[in-house]
Amino acid sequence: MPTGVAVACDAGECLAVYLAVETGDDEDARSASEVSQLARDAAQGDGWVVSFGFRQPVMTCPGCADGRGPVRERGYCRRCMGRVDTESRCVYCLRQVEPFRPEAG
Template identity: 80%
Template sequence: MPTGVAVVCDTDDCLAIYLAVETGNDGDERSANDVSQLARKAAEGDGWVISFGFTQPVMTCPGCAD
């Protein structure tokens, strides 16, 4: 079952969005936590910087991280 994931840059005034689709047919539905982990790993692999704020991860696109 394909799973779509999206990560949005948390920097003020930045409109960057990272979109990815994980394909495969494992027959199981993924939990929200599984999809969140998948999104973080995919974004980090493409240069996004993941840090942690008060209650959730903070995502920064490669352009804002420079």
Template identity: 75%
Template sequence: MPTGVAVVCDTDDCLAVYLAVETGNDGDERSADDVSQLARKAAEGDGWVIGFGFGQPVMTCPGCADGRGPVRERGTCRRCMGRTDEASRCTYCLHTEPPDDEGRR
């Protein structure tokens, strides 16, 4: 069964989540530290900001990092799971989901 790793925003009351890494079910063994590092790198590549609090890395979602957060309403945004408008643009991180091969968002 495939498993994954989520990154959550460290800002108080923020509901942002980034589904960062799917570890797969092909028998590929990875340590928890390896998976955490992959998740942080994937999130950073998608606009999340890494910082350090109490000696631990913490992640801040793009909306909170830019002053539009915290995410208070869940939606369909791939980057932060925030609410999107009719044009598929996230209210919080401003990410716009490109249309798929059939022109749907």
């Protein structure tokens, strides 16, 4: 079964999460260090800012890095999981988001 890795914003009270990478199935063994690096690279490539705290990288979402955060309302933005406005733009990271279409069922 495929598993994934998420990156969370380190800014205080921020709810931003980036669903960074799919690591493959159980037979595709990777070290925790390798998976963490893949997640950091993916998030950084999508506008997250990496800095270094005490012995480890610290990730900051695009909204907090640019002063529009912290993300306080969850929504459908793939980049930070922030709320999306009526024009399909994330109010935190300003990413244009495909309009949400609930599955028929």
